[in-house]
Amino acid sequence: MDIIDLHCDVLEKLTRLEAVDFQNDNRLHANLNYLQAGKVKVQVFAIFIHPNVPQKEKFLEAARQIEAFHTKVLSKSEMVHITDWRQLDELKEGEIGAVLSLEGCDCIGEDIGKLQHLIDAGVKIVGLTWNEENTVAYGTSEAPSKGLKPFAHEVIQLLNQHDILLDVAHLNEQGFYEVLPLAKHIIASHCNARSICDHPRNLTDEQIKALVQNGGRIHVVFYPPFIEPAKETTTINELLKHIQHLTSLVGVESIGFGSDFDGMDPLAIEKLSNASEYQNLINALLNTYSIEEVQMMASKGFRNYVMGIGKREK
Template sequence: MIDAHCDLLYQLWRHDYNVNQSDALQFDLEKWRASPIKVQAFAIFVPDTTPLNQQFDVALKMIDLFYEKIVLPNPDIIQIQSKLELENLQPHQLGAILTLEGCHPIGTDLNNLVRLIDEGVRIVGLTWNNNNAVSDSVMSIEGKGVSRFGEEVIQLLNAEQIWTDVSHLSVRGFDDVIDQADHVIASHSNAYRICQHRRNLTDQQIKAIIKRDGLIGVTFVPEFTKSSDFVSIDDLFEHIDHFIELGAEDQLCFGSDFDGITNTISGLENVTGYHRFKKELFDHYSRRIVNKISSENFIRKFPRIN
C-alpha cells in the first residue's frame, strides 16, 4: 500500500521525538514497519507563523531530518524519486518520497523550488491554508487563482515531471491547475457531496481530475469525513463509494495526513490501522479495485519515469 501524505517531518522539526518509536507519533519507523504501507510520502510543511525570512531554511531543515532520521540510518528505507525506483523496490525495502505542502517557503524565488526538486520533492502543493505568491488558498475570502508567478511554478513542475497538488487550493486556483498542469493530484481530500467541508472536492472538481487522469488521495481527517464527534471506517467508505460512482476508481489512492491531525477515525489511530482498513477494503470491493487504489494507480501515474 502507498500513502501520499503525512506530516512526520513537521513533528520531528517541532519536537524532539524518537523517530524509531514514540507514543506521541501516529507514524514512526516501528509503526511503519509493522504496517502494510510499502511507500510513504513525507510532507515538508512549514507553519505560516514562521517568519518569512526563515521559512525556506525551515524547509531545508526538514529535508535534513528526512535524510538524517529516516533514510540514511535505515538501509531498508529507499528514497523514491522516479517511477523506475518505485517499481524496483525490493520486498524487504520501504520507499520514502519527499513532498511540499504549500509554496510559501519558496517566496517569489523559483530557484528555491528548483532546490527542493533537486533534493527529491516529487509532489508540490501550491498552497496550504494560507495565501502565498503562487495562489490563494481554499480558506481565502477573495479566493484568487494562480498568479503570474504561480504559472511559472506550474511550468517548472511540468518540465520537471512533478505532481501539482490541488489540496488546500482555492476554487479558482484549482481551475487554473486543471488548465495548466500536466500532472494533477489532490493528495489528501475527500468528497464534498458526502461531507460539506471546504477542503473537500466537489463533484465537478472530481470529474475534472478524472478527465485529466489525475489522482485523489482519500484522507483520514475526521472532519473531512463526517460532521460528527465519532467517525468510523464505514464513514470513509461512503467517500470511496461516491468517488467510484463518479468513475474515479482509476484516480484513487490514500493520503492519511497522519501526524498532521489530532483527532483520528476510529480504527485508524495510527499507521498500523491500515491492517484493519485493508481487510475491510477487501470486504467492500473487488480485489481489482483494492489493488488499484492501494498502489497501482499511484505507481502508474508517477510522473517522472527515471
Template sequence: MTSMNIIDFHCDALLKIWENKGNLAFHDAGELDVNKKRLLQGGVKVQCFAIFTPPDMPSEQKFQAALDQIHYFYVEVLGKNPEMKQIRNWSELDLLQEGEIGAILTLEGVEPIGNDLKRLNILYRLGVLSVGLTWNPANLAADGVLEPRNAGLTAFGKEIIQFHNEHKILTDVSHLSEQSFWDTLEVAVYPIASHSNARAVCDNPRNLNDEQAKAMFAKGANVHVVYCPMFVKETGVTTIDDLIRHIDHFCSLGGVRQIGLGSDFDGITTKVMGLEHAGVSQNLINELLKRYSEEEVRGFAFENFLRNRPV
C-alpha cells in the same frame, strides 16, 4: 485477512520531528503516527513525507525551516533506518525490495521559496517530487481554500507549475481555492489530490466537489482520500465506514482506477476509529475487501498511483 502494499501520499511526521528538534526517533517513537515500526506493521510500502512551515512563522525563516525538515528526513528517517529508501524519480518505485519502504519528499505550500524559483529547484534536487502551491491561506502563487476572495493562480504560480511539468513533479490541488484548482488543471500536466475527500459526502471547503473530482478523473489524475475526521464526517464519531463512503462516491463519479490514500497522519489530532496510526492501515484494506474486488482494492491501496504516475 489479506495484507497488501499501501502508498500513503501524505503525512506530517517531518513537522513533528522538526518541532521536537530531532528528538523523536523515527524508528519507533510512540509520538509519531508514522514511524518505521508502524509502517512495517501496517504494510505501508511507500510513504510521502510533507515539508510544511507554520503559517505564523516569519517569511524569511521558512526556507531554512524547510531545509531543516529535509535534514531530519535524511538523518533521522533515512540515515538511521536502512530499510527506508528514498524515491528520487518515479521509476524507482519499481525497484523496492522485500522489507524496504519507499520514502518520498513532498512540499505543502511554496511559502519557503518566496518569489525565487531557484529555491524550488534546490528542493527538487534534494528530492521533492510533489508540490502543493499553498496551504489554506493565500500566498504569492495561489489562493488557498480559506482565502475569502477565491482568486486563482498568479503568474508566479503558473511559472511554478511549468517547472513541475518540465521535471515531472506532481502539482497537488488538495488545499487550493476552487478558482486556483481550475487554473491549475488548465496548466498542470501532473495534477494530484494528495489528501482530499468528497464534498458531496462531507461539506467542508477542503473537500472536492463533484465537478472538481470528475475533472481530475477526466485528466487521469489521482485523488487520495484523507483520514482527517473533519473532512470525513461533519459531526459525531468517525468510522472506517464513513471514510469508505467517500471512496464509494468517487467511484460513482468514475474514479475507481484513480482513487488512492493520503492519511494526513501526524498532521491530525483526532482519528478515524480503527485508523489511529500507520500500524493499523490494513484495517481499511480489510473493510474495503468486504465491498470491492481484490483488484479494485489493490488499485486504491497502491496500483492506481503506479499506473497513473508520471513517466
C-alpha cells in the same frame, strides 16, 4: 496488502519534538514500526511550514525538515529515498520507499530558484498553497473566486519541466480550475468528497470529475472533520462512504490514500489512528470490493499513474 500513502506530516514533528525517534516513537503516527505493521510500501513525507513561522525563516525551516528526512528517516536501512518513480518497482522485501513532497510554496517567496533547490533535493510532489494566500495562489481558506497569481505560471512551468506532480489539495476553487489546463501532472493528495462532507478542503463532484478528466487522481484523507462535519472522531465506515461515492464517480483506478497521519493530533478514525492499523481499512474495503479493486486503490493505481508520467504530455 501493500499501501502507498501520499501524505503524512512526520517531518514537522521530527523537527519540533524533543528526543524523537522515527523507529518507534509513539508520538509519531507513521513511525517505522507502524509503517511496517500496516504494510505501507511507500510513504510520502510532506515538508510543511507552519504559518506562524516568519517568512524570512520559512526556507530555512524547509531545509531543516529535509535534513531530518535524511538523518532520521533515511538513516534507517529499511527506508529508500525515491528520487525516480521507477524505483517503486525496485523496492525489495522489507524496504519502504520514502518520497518528499512540499505542502505549499510559502517557503519559496517569489524566488523560483528556491523551488529548484527543493526539486534538486528530491521533492516529487508540490502543492501551490497550504490553506492561506501566498505569492503563488490562494488556499482553501480564501475566497473561492480568487485565481492564480502571475508567479504561479512560472512555478507550474518549472514543475512541468521536471515532471513534478502538482497537488491541488489545499488550492481554492478558482485556482483549482485555472491549474487544470496548465499542469502536466496533477493530483489531490489528501481530499475527500464535498457532497458527503461539506468542507472547503474537500472537492465537489464537478472538481473530482474534472480532475480525473485532466489526467489526475484523488487520494482520500483520514482527518475526521473532512469525513463527517465537525467531528473529532469518526469510523472507517464513514470513510467508506467517501470512497464508495468516489468510485461511483471516477472508478477505483483514480482513487488512493493520503492519510494525513501526524497532521491531525489528536483527531483520529477509530481503528485507523496510526499507520499500523492500515489493514483494518483494507479488510473493510474487501467487504465491498474485489481484491483487484482494493489493490488498485491501495497502491497499483498510483504506481500505474507515475510509471506513465514520461508518456503524458500537455
